[in-house]
Amino acid sequence: MFWMNSKWSVTKMPPEINYTVYLSYEYMPSYLKQCFLYYSLLPKSKPYNMDQVVAMWMSEGFLHGNSSDLEELGRNYYKELLSRNLIEPDNLYVAPWISSMHDVVRSFAHYMTKYEALIAQDGDTDILTKLSSQKFLRLTIESNQLQSGEVDWKSLQEQQSLRTLISTIQIKMKPGDSLIMFSSLRTLHIEFANVVSLVESLHQLKHLRYLKLVNTNISVLPGNIGKMKLLQFLDLHGCENLVNLPGSIVKLGQLRLLELPSISVIPGGFRTLTNMRKLNWFRAHMDGEWCSLDELESLSQLRFLSLYKLENVSAASCAANARLGDKKYLIRLSLFCTSRLENDGLIKEKECIPEEEQRRIEKVFNELSPPPSIDNIIMGGYFGKQLPTWMMSATMVPLNNLTYIMFVDLACCRQLPDGLCQLPNLQFFKVDRAPFIRRVGAGFLQAAATPFPRLNEMYLLGMVQWEEWEWEEQVQAMPRLEKLMLRKCKLRRIPTGVATNARALKELFLQDVQHLNYLETLPSVVELTMLRIPDMERITNLPNLQKLTITDCPKLKVLESIPALERLILQDYVMEELPEYMRDIKPRISLLSSLAAGQSGPEWDKFSHVEYVKAYACDGNNPRKWYVLYTRDNGKLESNISSSTVFEGDTMAAEEERQAAAAVASGPGDGNKEQEAYRLQTAV
Structure with a gap:
């Protein structure tokens, strides 16, 4: 428990501490105070998402209640900190997934925890003195000035009462260094370090709940890792030397999160980990004694699931046995095959995908139908000609909670699914690289009374052969669309339906659109960006356009009827004189x-x-x-x-x-x- 008694009062408050923050803290319930103070320990230099923060709170025992609901309770605490403006959401994310803490607030929290927590940041010069003179419960090291090896593992060994150790720098280690003296650790987070010498002693951390080894050099985990009976969160992201996991990992019955390197293979017996909530980069494997998709059947508590190398699944029955549709708590699903595309978005020159393989992967994905609870779907590297049947119009109706869908590297797909437009809550839709889609037809919009009723952002990127988009004026669709991006395609015109029906459209971004030669009558657009549109000749009748960016559009001749224009960015490094269309726009050289x-x-x-x-x-x-x-x-x-x-x-x-x-x-x-x-x- 953090020190939160009356030893410190407003009468002793240092002048650099903000009094308003103090009042906010005083009126906070005790359960929230400890979560707030702990958040201030997180390194400023790294983003931490909401679930990572909640996992650390759980590991410290700050969340109390039904075990099945602890993550949700933690998210509520997190949102309460947001509502009190003690942490601030990153505006790059739609939801408050990533947040930060203002320096003024952080300084207050650090002062409140100074007797039990040490945060070594840039500018600290006396960290070694502090480590040798005081015992701490929590230690964060993120100072770039210490990367020379000034801090070694030996200098930390006096801190035997540590419950949390977070390091994002290189700590100097040597053979024989051990974790055995840190028997009280609940949370261990180490990045970019040579931790091979520490791995053998991991099983000594009997109380450890949270273990994160990111971008480290480990190639094996200890065979006795199964002795860490209380371990709940295991994150090995970026440990690319780690190929196989030990068989005893299936004995970690309390494990709720497993984040794997993309090349790791899981041993058989994985079905026993029934407490699993989040499983990332589960590699599909069909040979030997390794875990297969069948073993996912019993993981009924899953909320997040990412499957990788699905081209290895030889039979649709294996996918069916995973029973994804029965996982009633599942909200985020990622399905990946290895991409068959080159950097230019076209199929690899020597890559021949037999029709038999295409049909097989279609059957596999058909059996990976998600449950109605699903909120977020990402599909990558899929090489079937047709997208899964559960994305077609007749079967999309149950997925009413889906708000986000993204397709990446659709190597052979010929069309976008007709069923997406029915989804009542879909807000974000993205396609990134689909070289065989030449036409987006009427079916993309006509399977619903009001197609895409809540869609807010749409990105159609890397559809390098796309030439035609059918959306007639009478088809009322996308009434809430605010942002539209089209990139790397051969589209000849923006359909009239965009102008007449997407009345909330504010931002239009066009890049490398090969055959588009005019843009007109877009009444709601406020910001227009055009990058490398080689055939663009005319832009007219954009009455609300305020910001216009033009980069490498050499054929542009007409720019008129844009009375609200406030800012023009013109970039063309081979241009020798102002184009004619700027005759009435006075350049502000002064x-x-x-x-x-x-x-x-x-x-x-x-x-x-x-x-x-x-x-x-x-x-x-x-x-x-x-x-x-x-x-x-x-x-x-x-x-x-x-x-x-x-x-x-x-x-x-x-x-x-x-x-x-x-x-x-x-x-x-x-x-x-x-x-x-x-x-x-x-x-x-």
């Missing part, structure tokens, strides 16, 4: 002069809140003759622009015809804590 004027200039409010600003303008062969450099933290602004420069002289008009100016700024924004980009580029 921008650098305004930036250099600082607070007295008109652009100050636009860039002063940004962390870093770098702006340049060229002259002939000198691409950075004039510059403005600004750093928000110290308020320092540097520039070589003065009243005598060409930017303020009478020759400015002539210079505008042959100069290029660019201003690029990026960094954290204002109180919204969102990443902002202030970028203006004009090629002349």
Whole structure:
């Protein structure tokens, strides 16, 4: 239990500790306080997802209740910390899957735990002194300044009361180093270390619940690992030298999570691990005494399942015996075969996939039908011509909870499944590389009254032969679609249905679309990005477009009816003069002069809140003759622009015809804590 008594009060609060955070902490229930303080021990340099955090809480005994519901209880605690703004969600994720803790909040938590926890971060110079003078219950080492081997395993051995040890740096180890002195450990997390010498003593950690060895050099686990009867979480991600797991691993009856390297093979008898909740990179194997899909049948508590090398499954009956459809708690399912595609998205030159193999893999995937509880599906490397039957219209109805689906490397698939449009809660849909899909027909949308009613984001990428998309104006679909990305295809036109029905569409991203020559009448689009659209000639009638990025579109001639445009980014490094379509758009070469004027200039409010600003303008062969450099933290602004420069002289008009100016700024924004980009580029 963390120290949380009255020894420390507001009257003794150091000035660097935030009083508001103190009040938030005081009004927190005790069960949440210990979870909050423990979160502050996690290294800042690494992202930790919600389930990893909850697993550590469980290992420390912070969660109490029915064993089958502990993960859900932990997620509720995590969400409560979010609601109290003590941790902050990463905006790159739709759900609060990855979060961070503000430095002010973290400093408070570190102060509260200073008598029992040591967090060695960048800037610490006395870690060895602290380790030798004080006993801790929890230790986190993440300081880059210690990577030279300054901390060795011997320097940690005095900390025999440790319950948690987290290290993300290289710790110097030598033969004979052991874990035997850390008999109280509940949580052990080591990354990027030579831990071979420690492996033999793992079984001595009788109380260990959480073991994470990431990107280490181990090639074997001890044969007696089965003696670790309390072990619940075993993460071996990135330990690529580890090929086979010992047979005794099937004796870990309390195991709830197993994260494997992609090349590891599991021994037979795996069916005994009935407490398993999360199983990642389970490799399908059919020969010898190794575990097969059949042994998944008894794992009825699974929530997360990732299957790998499914091309090894020789008979559909083996897949059927896994009985995925009966796993009523399963919410995330990943099904992978080895990819048959090259880097360019086409089938490997020497890769010939016989029709017999294609039919076999279709039958295998047909038997891997998920339960109605499923929320998230990823399929990768699938080489059947037809997607599984449970994705077709007649059988998709039960999957009403599905919100996320992604296909990667569909080597032979000829069409997208017709049944997806029926899903009432699907919010995210992505296809990444499907070289045989040439047409997305009417069936993709016409199997439901309102196709894709809640779809928010759609990404169609690497469909290198795709030429036609049928979506007529009368087909009302995708009313909530906000983001659409099309990349690496031969699409000739954006269907009229996008303009008339996707009325919530705000962001449109086009890249390497080969035959598209016009874009018009998209009334809701606010941000448009076009990268390498070689045949694009005309962009018209985008009344709400505010930000436009054009990169390498050499045939573009017409840019009109975009009255709301606020920002234009034009990137073309071979361009010698402004294109005709910019005749009515005045390039802001004088921008650098305004930036250099600082607070007295008109652009100050636009860039002063940004962390870093770098702006340049060229002259002939000198691409950075004039510059403005600004750093928000110290308020320092540097520039070589003065009243005598060409930017303020009478020759400015002539210079505008042959100069290029660019201003690029990026960094954290204002109180919204969102990443902002202030970028203006004009090629002349």
